[in-house]
Amino acid sequence: QVQLQESGPGLVKPSGTLSLTCAVSGGSISSSNWWSWVRQPPGKGLEWIGEIYHSGSTNYNPSLKSRVTISVDKSKNQFSLKLSSVTAADTAVYYCASQTNIPGSDPGPFDYWGQGTLVTVSS
């Protein structure tokens, strides 16, 4: 059973860069999974930020693409999110999640989720 755990600063200053890491346990980050970041502003719905495959291939939400970088560290079995030029609108619970990649199929559902970490953007 794959387990995901987010970590990173809970407070980021406006115009700064939000950096989070998702540690993968119970499985290899080099397995056939897409690894995603999803966020949820307080009291609001879910927003997909982007995803990465162990090969380094990425897909980003066009609404955030200019500010987002997702990377993978196979040696540490983890993947990371960087979101630059943050504002109060980026305050949210950030989740990492995974989808099992089945060749020839679409990405499918998010099978596994981390517990989420609240990041507040404030001076």
Added chain:
Amino acid sequence: EIVLTQSPDFQSVTPKEKVTITCRASQSIGSSLHWYQQKPDQSPKLLIKYASQSISGVPSRFSGSGSGTDFTLTINSLEAEDAATYYCHQSSSLPPLTFGGGTKVEIK
């Protein structure tokens, strides 16, 4: 971008009642529609995948149907523990992957 519109936004239901939540896609997505349950201060939990496929460990009172643009999540005989917000999600087209706005189910 594929927009998912859920209805209703909120539903107050008595125990043992049947609950129906709909999700409409802005264009056809086949069966690439998944449902999640999120309780307060918890991460979402997968309930139904590919419109109607059940998930191991999820109670049988949860079922899904639909294809193309119109989908339904049904909770038969609602239990108190089902109080939560329910989201649909499409994996047919990206970027971006998208979610519906959510339906909050309250127990009367």
